[in-house]
Amino acid sequence: MxxxxxxxxxxxxxxxxxxxxxxxxxxxxxxxxxxxxxxxxxxxxxxxxxxxxxxxxxxxxxxxxxxxxxxxxxxxxxxxxxxxxxxxxxxxxxxxxxxxxxxxxxxxxxxxxxxxxxxxTLLRGLTAHMLVRQVFPVRAGHVILVHAAAGGVGRLVCQWAKHLGATVIGTVGSEEKAKIAAASGCDHTILYRTENFVDRVRAITGGRGVDVAYDSVGQDTFLGSLQSLALRGHLVNFGQSSGPIAPFSISLLFDKSSTISRPAVFHYFTGEGRDTMARELFSALEDGIITxxxxxxxxxxxxxxxxxxxxxxxxxxxxxxxx
Ligand SMILES: NC(=O)c1ccc[n+]([C@@H]2O[C@H](COP(=O)([O-])OP(=O)(O)OC[C@H]3O[C@@H](n4cnc5c(N)ncnc54)[C@H](OP(=O)(O)O)[C@@H]3O)[C@@H](O)[C@H]2O)c1
CATH class of the missing domain: 3.90.180.10 (Medium-chain alcohol dehydrogenases, catalytic domain)
Structure with missing residues (x-):
């Protein structure tokens, strides 16, 4: 027993x-x-x-x-x-x-x-792998937006994306979390409870917007994330910490030819992909790319x-x- x-x-x-x-x-x-x-x-x-x-x-x-x-x-x-x-x-x-x-x-x-x-690290690290290596593979030169950047998944996404050469903009709920996000590779931090993150992203990117927004906050950030995208930018919604996202019109994507995905890690951590994801996650931990x-x-x-x-x-x- x-x-x-x-x-x-x-x-x-x-x-x-x-x-x-x-x-x-x-x-x-x-x-x-x-x-x-x-x-x-x-x-x-x-x-x-x-x-x-x-x-x-x-x-x-x-x-x-x-x-x-x-x-x-x-x-x-x-x-x-x-x-x-x-x-x-x-x-x-x-x-x-x-x-x-x-x-x-x-x-x-x-x-x-x-x-x-x-x-x-296992579940959150595999989720970070799915986000930055598979759903929207981050490359040098990309400018990315990560919500809840000091959170479990958010922190790993920032570390990994920074290593891959991206400019990382992170939103956080407090000054204390802004320090964690900055130490995790964020080039810019935004206190999204008190600052308008869409305006800040526009200012930081000189009006261009970001190549990808990784959004696990959902209800409170979804529309702002869409507005923060560059032309042909991609929004990855992978959670809803603030509540479910209200129904929206698909024509919202037309303005900038935006795309959206809503991935679940269990659909990626399967079959032959499982060993590759685990190997790359463990290497990233061993090499100090993520902590x-x-x-x-x-x-x-x-x-x-x-x-x-x-x-x-x-x-x-x-x-x-x-x-
Ligand atoms: N799709 C998938 O396969 C997958 C896999 C794993 C996790 N997830 C999702 O990813 C998200 C992050 O997971 P995690 O474990 O790393 O959590 P976490 O980011 O450490 O915690 C959630 C964070 O969301 C922010 N937040 C904003 N509004 C909130 C609200 N109304 N209530 C609570 N938190 C709020 C808070 O950060 P601030 O204080 O900075 O705002 C909070 O610390 C979760 O939504 C989770 O369900 C999805």
Whole structure:
């Protein structure tokens, strides 16, 4: 028996109760994993509260973790007991000290990166990879706009894009965050709660606008992001931290031949792309192109407290459960 956090019914953090569960032997194509570090994401709070009804209850939440392979099932050739691995999955089950999981969801961890570094970076780092290397590949000379530039994904996007040679404009919610954004490669920071970011972008770019806007804020920034684009610029909306985007007329794109995408990392971190993304993410971490977020570590049994702190915005950086 191992401990898992099982949600029986939606509710507040108190519904996250450690519960003994049996972990079966791995089936065909699966491994049994002893988990060490489990990533806690805002998505998990929505699943817990019932806002997202994507986890069948009773069920174990959690999208990402790292750990060590304990046993490989029949047909598994790529992994053996003792291998250090990480994964990200849309089918949950992450909040457990051990679990069975499909081997083709796993990526091998390099020796140079410890479990907490990877645990703090996997989902957000892969999202940053999707954004700057795949959805809109950033090149030297590009001018880019990154909202919530001091946030988990935002900070990594700024670091990576700066390394690729872009001029980076970042919006942030406070002076303190402006310092984090500047230290993460932003050439210009905008306090978007008090400044009109569209005007500032226009001034910074001499009226041209940006080649791409990476927007995870959604409702509050969407139209301004569109207005901030250069001719044939691209808007990547990849989140809605401020709320869902209202319906809009597609003819808004006609003015500047703008394009928009709405990518999800799980659609990129799949098949043959999975190993390439992980390899490039881990190389970027090893080479110091990007740096892991500061992390808040909680004991596995304190998952409820981790959710309380995350929802109260008391944390700044990654939130981890140490199994
Ligand atoms: N599409 C995908 O595949 C994918 C994958 C991973 C994450 N995401 C999304 O990417 C976004 C960033 O994720 P993250 O984990 O790195 O979070 P984060 O950026 O560290 O946190 C969200 C930030 O959004 C800003 N914000 C603006 N308005 C807000 C509001 N009304 N309430 C809360 N925050 C607000 C805040 O920064 P300021 O104080 O600077 O405004 C806040 O720190 C999230 O929306 C997430 O859902 C999408």
């Amino acid at each position: 191992v401990q898992a956090i099982v949600i029986n019914e939606p509710g507040g953090p108190e519904v996250l109760k450690p519960t003994p569960v049996e972990v079966s032997a791995p089936g065909k194509g699966q491994v049994r994993l002893r988990q060490t570090v489990i990533g806690v994401n805002f998505h998990d709070c929505y699943v817990r509260s019932g806002l997202y009804k994507t986890l069948e209850l009773p069920g174990i939440p959690g999208l990402e973790a790292v750990g060590v392979v304990e046993e490989a099932g029949p047909g598994v050739t790529g992994f053996k007991p003792g291998d250090r691995v990480g994964y990200m999955t849309r089918t949950y089950g992450g909040y457990a000290q051990a679990r069975v999981i499909d081997a083709d969801l796993l990526v091998r961890l390099p020796d140079a990166l410890d479990d907490r570094t990877v645990g703090a 892991a977020d500061h992390h808040h570590d909680y004991a596995f049994a304190d998952a409820a407290q981790a959710h309380r702190d995350l929802e109260a915005r008391k944390t700044n950086g990654a939130v981890l459960l140490i199994a």
